[in-house]
Amino acid sequence: MNPQSCVNIQKEWDIVGARQLGRDIAKKIGFGTVDQARIATAISELARNIYLYAENGQICFEVIDNINHKGISMVAIDNGPGITDVSKVMEDGYSTSGGLGAGLPGVKRLMDEFDLQSEVGKGTRIKAVKWVR
Amino acid sequence: MDNMIKVDAATYKDLMKHYIETQDEQSLYGVEQVSKAFIKNNILPEEIVNLHIQALAELYPDMLEDFQHSMDFLLEAMIAYGMAHQEYQTLREKQNALKSEISVAASMQKTLLGTKKPTIEGLDIGVISVPAHQMNGDYHHFVKGKDGSLGIAVADVIGKGIPAALCMSMIKYAMDSYPEESMTPKAILKNLNRVVERNVDPSMFITMFYAQYIPASNILQYSSAGHEPGFYYNASTDSFTEIESKGLVLGVSPATEYNQYELKVNQGDMVILLTDGVTECRDGERFIETDEILDVIKLYSHLPSQEMVTQVYKHFEKLQDFELRDDFTLLILKREV
Numbered sequence: 308m309n310p311q312s313c314v315n316i317q318k319e320w321d322i323v324g325a326r327q328l329g330r331d332i333a334k335k336i337g338f339g340t341v342d343q344a345r346i347a348t349a350i351s352e353l354a355r356n357i358y359l360y361a362e363n364g365q366i367c368f369e370v371i372d373n374i375n376h377k378g379i380s381m382v383a384i385d386n387g388p389g390i391t392d393v394s395k396v397m398e399d400g401y402s403t404s405g406g407l408g409a410g411l412p413g414v415k416r417l418m419d420e421f422d423l424q425s426e427v428g429k430g431t432r433i434k435a436v437k438w439v440r
Numbered sequence: 441m442d443n444m445i446k447v448d449a450a451t452y453k454d455l456m457k458h459y460i461e462t463q464d465e466q467s468l469y470g471v472e473q474v475s476k477a478f479i480k481n482n483i484l485p486e487e488i489v490n491l492h493i494q495a496l497a498e499l500y501p502d503m504l505e506d507f508q509h510s511m512d513f514l515l516e517a518m519i520a521y522g523m524a525h526q527e528y529q530t531l532r533e534k535q536n537a538l539k540s541e542i543s544v545a546a547s548m549q550k551t552l553l554g555t556k557k558p559t560i561e562g563l564d565i566g567v568i569s570v571p572a573h574q575m576n577g578d579y580h581h582f583v584k585g586k587d588g589s590l591g592i593a594v595a596d597v598i599g600k601g602i603p604a605a606l607c608m609s610m611i612k613y614a615m616d617s618y619p620e621e622s623m624t625p626k627a628i629l630k631n632l633n634r635v636v637e638r639n640v641d642p643s644m645f646i647t648m649f650y651a652q653y654i655p656a657s658n659i660l661q662y663s664s665a666g667h668e669p670g671f672y673y674n675a676s677t678d679s680f681t682e683i684e685s686k687g688l689v690l691g692v693s694p695a696t697e698y699n700q701y702e703l704k705v706n707q708g709d710m711v712i713l714l715t716d717g718v719t720e721c722r723d724g725e726r727f728i729e730t731d732e733i734l735d736v737i738k739l740y741s742h743l744p745s746q747e748m749v750t751q752v753y754k755h756f757e758k759l760q761d762f763e764l765r766d767d768f769t770l771l772i773l774k775r776e777v
Contacts, residue, residue, distance in 0.1 A: 340515060341490045348519045399530045412530075413523045 313367040314354075316385075322354040325366045332368050333379055337439050346379060346437055349417040352409055353383040353433060361387025361430065371436065378419070378438040389427040397423075448474050448483075453495040460499075482529070484522035489515045542602070546574040549605050553612050558584045560655055562776050566745025568753045569769040577604025578715045578769040581615060588655055593628075594771055595648040596667065596715040598689075604767075607640060611648075625650040625663035626700040629687065633665065633698075636691035646690040649713055653705070658775065660703040660711060665690045668716045671734065673741070675708030680734045683711070711773040712737060717766035721756045728759070737772075745772045 312332070314325040329350040333343045350366065357364035364385025371378045390396055399412050411433070415421040420436040451474055459467035478488060493511045496503060553576075557565055569578050583591035595611060597604035614635045618628065628650050636646055649670060651662035666689035671680045687698045705711060721728045733752075740751040749770045757764065 339490075340493070340512060341486050344486060344516050344519050347516075348523070399527050399534075409520070409523055412527070416523065416526050 316357040345417040361385035380436045383433045386430040390425040486518040564745040564774040566749040567771040568749040572764040575605035578767040579608045590653045598645040626698040629698040663698040670713040673710035713771040715769040717768035
């Protein structure tokens with residue numbers, strides 16, 4: 308297991324910090340420029356969600372390195388209000404996207420794997436993984 | 441897809457190199473083709489910028505570092521465009537799926553609401569019904585009684601599209617359940633009124649004109665539930681009159697009774713039934729006048745009924761720049777000479 312690195316998200320500035328850390332890790336693992344930019348954008352989306360809707364949370368990165376695969380895993384955890392209708396937030400054109408293709412469906416597209424768990428009143432946990440091609 | 445990028449990447453680089461050297465139009469035409477291939481293969485803008493960066497680096501290994509950074513900056517700026525593009529793509533696929541679902545529904549409606557134009561000796565019948573969108577909120581129906589009489593219903597749901605179409609299926613099945621011969625127009629409307637009042641949302645109204653033609657006596661009996669009045673053409677005076685008919689729209693009040701009227705149809709006379717999609721045709725922003733409709737009908741009155749309705753429809757379709765605002769139904773009965 309690799310050591311985890313986490314960034315707390317409270318202020319908008321923390322979004323930049325999370326991007327920076329995530330991009331550095333992605334670069335080290337060997338992602339190309341395009342994928343680095345996509346990973347940073349995915350981090351932005353997840354961090355913004357925490358900043359806007361949960362106020363407090365963190366994003367943790369982990370390097371995955373096994374025989375077949377090399378990649379980056381990111382987990383965004385918050386103790387916010389949770390998501391009432393998950394299928395709705397995963398729908399294109401809904402809420403945060405505003406036609407920009409952003410929001411959680413955007414994250415899902417930018418990354419290779421995506422998993423979401425949310426409990427109303429307790430919080431949300433989103434895990435996303437991208438593999439080096 | 442990766443292979444595709446590689447092929448086009450090589451072309452892109454060659455074209456760019458050639459263009460930098462010559463600035464000729466041919467290279468620009470070439471890149472237009474490459475660009476189209478990219479779009480076809482869902483290549484995102486950031487990937488194209490990346491391609492450009494790689495091509496530059498190969499052509500100019502000593503490229504200024506500041507310039508390189510600026511290109512990376514451009515790549516970052518493209519990411520959001522790529523995301524938006526992918527979302528549009530998905531939404532477009534969804535839209536196509538919806539469209540094809542609606543077209544299946546529309547053809548199902550056609551089958552469900554289908555009615556066969558009957559053949560009655562001495563009577564020439566023409567009918568056309570065209571929806572403004574895919575689903576039709578107008579409805580017409582023929583019932584040929586065992587006694588030789590012909591029942592004709594023309595109806596219009598206030599509203600268009602899918603809700604209107606669903607509503608019409610209900611009307612049709614209610615009508616199918618009536619024992620045909622025993623029912624007079626006023627009794628049919630009274631019955632349907634109850635069905636609509638009980639089953640349809642109060643915000644939805646249906647108008648209907650129901651007529652029964654008795655070939656033996658050439659009498660047309662009819663009742664109307666708030667429907668757009670039709671016209672009677674009197675051959676002996678060569679003039680049109682509006683068919684008088686009063687009655688409340690279906691579904692408003694449960695205990696409505698309907699009046700029944702009678703009309704004698706002589707040789708060469710015509711009965712014209714329609715929906716407001718005909719009378720509310722527009723010429724630009726202006727609603728057309730009744731006389732304009734009658735003039736057009738008259739213009740084609742020498743033709744068999746079916747050709748008449750088709751020509752009249754074509755006339756108004758053209759007048760409205762081939763864009764119907766409402767469902768259009770026109771039915772003409774002509775007593776042959």
